[in-house]
Amino acid sequence: xxxxxxxxxxxxxxxxxxxxxxxxxxxxxxxxxxxxxxxxxxxxxxxxxxxxxxxxxxxxxxxxxxxxxxxxxxxxxxxxxxxxxxxxxxxxxxxxxxxxxxxxxxxxxxxxxxxxxxxxxxxxxxxxxxxxxxxxxxxxxxxxxxxxxxxxxxxxxxxxxxxxxxxxxxxxxxxxxxxxxxxxxxxxxxxxxxxxxxxxxxxxxxxxxxxxxxxxxxxxxxxxxxxxxxxxxxxxxxxxxxxxxxxxxxxxxxxxxxxxxxxxxxxxxxxxxxxxxxxxxxxxxxxxxxxxxxxxxxxxxxxxxxxxxxxxxxxxxxxxxxxxxxxxxxxxxxxxxxxxxxxxxxxxxxxxxxxxxxxxxxxxxxxxxxxxxxxxxxxxxxxxxxxxxxxxxxxxxxxxxxxxxxxxxxxxxxxxxxxxxxxxxxxxxxxxxxxxxxxxxxxxxxxxxxxxxxxxxxxxxxxxxxxx
Ligand code: F6P
Numbered sequence: 001x002x003x004x005x006x007x008x009x010x011x012x013x014x015x016x017x018x019x020x021x022x023x024x025x026x027x028x029x030x031x032x033x034x035x036x037x038x039x040x041x042x043x044x045x046x047x048x049x050x051x052x053x054x055x056x057x058x059x060x061x062x063x064x065x066x067x068x069x070x071x072x073x074x075x076x077x078x079x080x081x082x083x084x085x086x087x088x089x090x091x092x093x094x095x096x097x098x099x100x101x102x103x104x105x106x107x108x109x110x111x112x113x114x115x116x117x118x119x120x121x122x123x124x125x126x127x128x129x130x131x132x133x134x135x136x137x138x139x140x141x142x143x144x145x146x147x148x149x150x151x152x153x154x155x156x157x158x159x160x161x162x163x164x165x166x167x168x169x170x171x172x173x174x175x176x177x178x179x180x181x182x183x184x185x186x187x188x189x190x191x192x193x194x195x196x197x198x199x200x201x202x203x204x205x206x207x208x209x210x211x212x213x214x215x216x217x218x219x220x221x222x223x224x225x226x227x228x229x230x231x232x233x234x235x236x237x238x239x240x241x242x243x244x245x246x247x248x249x250x251x252x253x254x255x256x257x258x259x260x261x262x263x264x265x266x267x268x269x270x271x272x273x274x275x276x277x278x279x280x281x282x283x284x285x286x287x288x289x290x291x292x293x294x295x296x297x298x299x300x301x302x303x304x305x306x307x308x309x310x311x312x313x314x315x316x317x318x319x320x321x322x323x324x325x326x327x328x329x330x331x332x333x334x335x336x337x338x339x340x341x342x343x344x345x346x347x348x349x350x351x352x353x354x355x356x357x358x359x360x361x362x363x364x365x366x367x368x369x370x371x372x373x374x375x376x377x378x379x380x381x382x383x384x385x386x387x388x389x390x391x392x393x394x395x396x397x398x399x400x401x402x403x404x405x406x407x408x409x410x411x412x413x414x415x416x417x418x419x420x421x422x423x424x425x426x427x428x429x430x431x432x433x434x435x436x437x438x439x440x441x442x443x444x445x446x447x448x449x450x451x452x453x454x455x456x457x458x459x460x461x462x463x464x465x466x467x468x
Pocket of ligand 1 (some may be wrong): 145315
C-alpha cells in the first residue's frame with residue numbers, strides 16, 4: 001500500500017493554493033491556479049502532508065525570512081516571499097521567457113539572459129535551504145514543474161537522502177529545440193538527482209530520454225535511464241481531473257440557475273465555449289479567426305451561434321502576455337464590429353477568472369467546447385468539460401497538440417494552425433446528431449473517469465516509493 005511506504009508527502013511547486021486558503025487573498029489564488037494546483041490540491045487534501053512554494057507575494061527584504069506556515073485541513077502550507085528582482089528574473093524572466101516558450105516549442109519567443117539563469121539557480125537554492133530544515137526522515141518529496149528542475153540537486157547537496165521525485169507539467173521538447181538553451185546539459189544533469197521523473201505522455205518522456213542519452217550519454221531500458229550517476233525511473237502519468245466533483249457541480253441547482261441565465265442571455269442561440277489562461281500557447285487568436293471564418297463561409301450560422309471566450313489573466317507582467325492580450329482584444333473588437341447585429345454579438349469575451357464550480361455551469365450549457373492550444377502539456381479544461389456533460393452531451397473540439405489528445409481520441413481532433421479546417425470542424429461539431437454526440441461522449445467519459453487527479457497521484461507515488 002502506497003500510503004504506508006512513506007511517512008509524509010512533501011509537495012514542492014512554485015505556485016501553491018495559499019492564495020485560496022491562506023496567506024494572500026482568495027481572488028489572487030484563483031486567478032493564478034492553473035492545472036497544477038487544481039489537480040494536486042484535491043489529491044493532497046486526501047493524504048495530508050506539507051506543501052512548500054512561493055507565496056505569490058513580493059518582499060522588499062533581501063535576505064529570506066523563514067517560511068510562513070499555515071495549516072488548512074490536513075495540509076501544512078509553508079511559503080516564502082520572493083523579492084521584486086527575483087520575481088522579474090526568475091519567474092517572469094527565465095521561467096516564463098526562456099523555459100516556457102522553449103518547452104512549448106516556440107523557439108523564436110525564447111529570450112536568453114545569463115543573469116536570469118543565475119537568478120533561476122539562486123531561487124532554487126533558496127527553496128532548498130528553506131525547505132531542508134522542514135524535512136524529516138521518511139518523507140517523500142515530490143517536486144513539480146519547470147520552475148524547480150535544479151531543486152533536487154540543491155537538496156542532495158544539503159544532504160537530503162530520502163525519496164525525491166519530479167513531475168513536469170508542460171511538454172518536454174525534442175532535443176533539437178531543447179539544446180537551443182545553452183544550459184540544457186546542466187538542466188539535464190539536474191534531472192539525475194531524482195529517483196523518478198514523470199511526464200504526461202509517451203512522447204514527452206521519449207523526448208526527455210533522447211535528450212539525456214544524446215547530451216549526457218547513458219542508456220534507457222524502457223523504464224529507467226542509466227548513467228554513471230545511477231538509475232532514474234522515467235514514467236508516463238497522465239494527469240486528470242476529479243470527474244465526480246465536476247458532475248456534482250454541473251448538476252447542482254446553482255449551476256442550473258446559472259446555465260438558464262446564460263442561455264437566456266444568448267437568446268437560446270447555440271454556445272461555443274473557450275476557457276483558457278490568457279497565454280500565447282493556447283491559440284486564442286487562431287480560434288477567434290476560425291470562428292470568424294465559420295461565420296464568413298457558412299452565413300447560415302450567423303445570428304445562430306455565440307462564442308463565449310473566458311480568458312483568465314495570467315503572467316501579466318511578462319511582455320509577451322501583454323502583447324497577446326492586445327491581440328485578442330483587437331481581434332474580438334474587429335470580429336464583433338464586422339458581424340454584430342442590434343440583437344446579436346458573436347463573441348462574448350470575459351477577461352476574468354471563474355472558480356471551477358462556476359465553470360462547471362458554463363461547461364454544462366455549452367454545445368461545443370473548443371480547446372485548441374498550439375501546444376499544451378495536458379489541458380484539464382477538455383477533461384472538465386467531458387465530466388460536466390449529461391444525457392444530451394455537447395461536443396469537444398480538441399487540438400492535436402495537447403497531451404489530452406493522446407487519450408481523448410473520440411473528440412473532434414483539429415489542427416489549430418489550420419484556421420479553415422477548424423472552421424469546418426466547428427460546423428461539423430455544431431451540426432452533429434445526438435446519437436453521434438452520445439456515442440463519442442460515452443467513450444470519452446470512460447477515459448476521464450479512468451484517469452483522474454487521484455490515479456495520477458497514486459501511480460506516481462507508487463513508483464516513487466518502489467524505486468530502488
Ligand atoms: O501547468 C503549467 C503551469 O505553469 C503551472 O506550473 C502553473 O501553476 C500554471 O501553469 C499557471 O501558471 P503561473 O503559475 O505562472 O500562473
